[in-house]
Every structure is written in C-alpha cells, then in structure tokens.
Amino acid sequence: MSATPASPLSRRGLLLRAAAVAAATAVLPHSQALASPAYAAEPRDYAFPKAVREGVARAEARNERLLTGTRSANGWDMETAADRGGSIATRPVPGTPVTDLQVRLGAPETVLVHLVRRFHYEIAGLQPGEAVGWTAPKGLRGPARNLASGTAVRVRPGHYPPGTKGGYFPLELAVLRDILAELDGVVRWGGDDRAVDEALFYLAAGPGDARLTAVAERLRARETTAGGGVGTLVDVHDKRRRSAAEALARRQRNAA
Structure with missing residues (x-):
C-alpha cells in the first residue's frame, strides 16, 4: 500500500x-x-x-x-512607512549635516550613503534636509517611485527641479559621473532619464543582484583602509577614470 x-x-x-x-x-x-x-x-x-x-x-x-503589495520601478518592495520595523530606517550620513536619511538597510544603504557623502565633499556641501530618501508612495511616478522602496535619494531637490536640465557646472558634472562609475552602474542618475530629474539618484539593480552586493562590500572594505574612504582626493580627470565615466554615461543615456 x-x-x-x-x-x-x-x-x-x-x-x-x-x-x-x-x-x-x-x-x-x-x-x-x-x-x-x-x-x-x-x-x-x-x-x-x-x-x-x-x-x-x-x-x-x-x-x-x-x-504596499507592489514594487518600485527597480524591483524592490515599496513600504508605507520608515522606522516601523521594516526594511527602511533613518540613518546619518557620516561627515555631513545630514542625520535623517531614510534608506533601505543593507547594501542599498551602503551605496546611497556613499553617494551622498561624495556629493557633499566633492560637489556641494549639504545642509540638513538636503538629502531626502524614503517618501510615501502616493503621488510618485516613474523612477521617483523608487523613493518609496528606500532605494533612491533626492539630493538638493530645491536646486534641481524636476524637468529642468543644466543644473550642474561642468566640473560638478564630471564628479557626478565619476561617482556613478565608481559604483559600477548600480546607481542611475535622473538627469539621464527622459523625464529629467537631476536631483534624483536611484538603484539600477534589483534585489539579489550580485553587482550591488559586490559594490557594497568593496565600499565597506575601503572604509576600513587608511586613506581609502570618502574624503580622499580623487582626480576625476584621470584618463582611466574619465574613460570609465564617459562609457557608463553613454550606456545609461542610451537606456533611457
């Protein structure tokens, strides 16, 4: 039987x-x-x-x-609140006046906090409230929906209104491109989207993407190495760095 x-x-x-x-x-x-x-x-x-x-x-x-039962444009679960025991919590951005960045914990936090720190040191000094992470899902459209999953940030949104191009000086733009290249393309800039949003930066890698894990691990290791963390002088005009930044910019613009 x-x-x-x-x-x-x-x-x-x-x-x-x-x-x-x-x-x-x-x-x-x-x-x-x-x-x-x-x-x-x-x-x-x-x-x-x-x-x-x-x-x-x-x-x-x-x-x-x-x-919410739905995912943001980059594939992460959107949440209705931060600091409520979920995956999104408030984190400080070390070395800056930003103490209340709400981001998804883990690799997304590591990558986005690094981006905000380099922006502060190398593009424009930030004031409290000038880096905005998690945002309630209601009313968000397109790539901005990534804010609701804690996988995006708006940096100095008052200086770069959505739909407006040309908010960065050439040297600032060169640094921005260098930051994106350093992150191996796991972050995308809203300035490259068809619906331009130059304040918006968001993960271009979904949950489980090995590239995101690798970048986060590399950044964490660098922070424990003397002279390897954010604040170290970077030559964004170095031929190798500039070539990598320009190649990534072409790929991301073409993907818009």
Whole structure:
C-alpha cells in the first residue's frame, strides 16, 4: 500500500519551518540540528514553539502593515512607512549635516550613503534636509517611485527641479559621473532619464543582484583602509577614470 503524499506547505508553514530551523541551528551543533524535529518533522508532526509562532505572526502583521503589495520601478518592495520595523530606517550620513536619511538597510544603504557623502565633499556641501530618501508612495511616478522602496535619494531637490536640465557646472558634472562609475552602474542618475530629474539618484539593480552586493562590500572594505574612504582626493580627470565615466554615461543615456 502506497503512502499518502504529504500536502504542500502553506506560506505560513514555510515561515514556521524556517524560523524553527533557524532557532535549532542557533543552539545545536549542525548534525543535531539536522536531526531535530524542527528540521525533520512534517508540520503536522511537530508543534512549533510558542515563541516561534508568535514571532512569525508578528512578522506577518508587520508585512501586512508596511508592504504596499507592489514594487518600485527597480524591483524592490515599496513600504508605507520608515522606522516601523521594516526594511527602511533613518540613518546619518557620516561627515555631513545630514542625520535623517531614510534608506533601505543593507547594501542599498551602503551605496546611497556613499553617494551622498561624495556629493557633499566633492560637489556641494549639504545642509540638513538636503538629502531626502524614503517618501510615501502616493503621488510618485516613474523612477521617483523608487523613493518609496528606500532605494533612491533626492539630493538638493530645491536646486534641481524636476524637468529642468543644466543644473550642474561642468566640473560638478564630471564628479557626478565619476561617482556613478565608481559604483559600477548600480546607481542611475535622473538627469539621464527622459523625464529629467537631476536631483534624483536611484538603484539600477534589483534585489539579489550580485553587482550591488559586490559594490557594497568593496565600499565597506575601503572604509576600513587608511586613506581609502570618502574624503580622499580623487582626480576625476584621470584618463582611466574619465574613460570609465564617459562609457557608463553613454550606456545609461542610451537606456533611457
């Protein structure tokens, strides 16, 4: 007589299984964790600990409260609020007066904070409030929707109104292009879009993009190296750097 096939796991069941496995792995050696009920048993055979069930319930409630159910133009989940236990939180931009940049935690934060720091040091000194990250989704259109996922920033928006071109002097534009090239194209400038927005910078890499992870890791490593972080003198007219910046600019403009 053949065995009755196991029924598919529900999303909640998968969350519970994952949470229980994580808890078991944290306290047991690897071999014991694999043999533990959290790993081996079917959901119907194992009573998940109360703490695990409550944790999953809180996570589901948080997602229900914060996620809009849609993604921004670059593929990241948009959220209805920052600093509410979700993926978007307020972060300072070290070395600048900007102390309240709301960005998506992890690699997006590393990359966007780096961009804002270089802008402050090499293009124009920022004042409090001149770097704006997360913005409520309602009313956002096109690439600006990336703000609602915490994967974009507006820098000095009062100086570069949407739809207006030519807001940067030539040297400032050269630095801007150098910053984008340093980030290997994982950030796009709104000045290259058809609907021009020269204050807007946003991730051009979606969740799980290996390029974004690699750039963030490189930036973090550089910050721990003497003379390697933001504030170090950069020659944006160096032939190699200028060539890379111009090549990226052509690719991103052509992709508009």
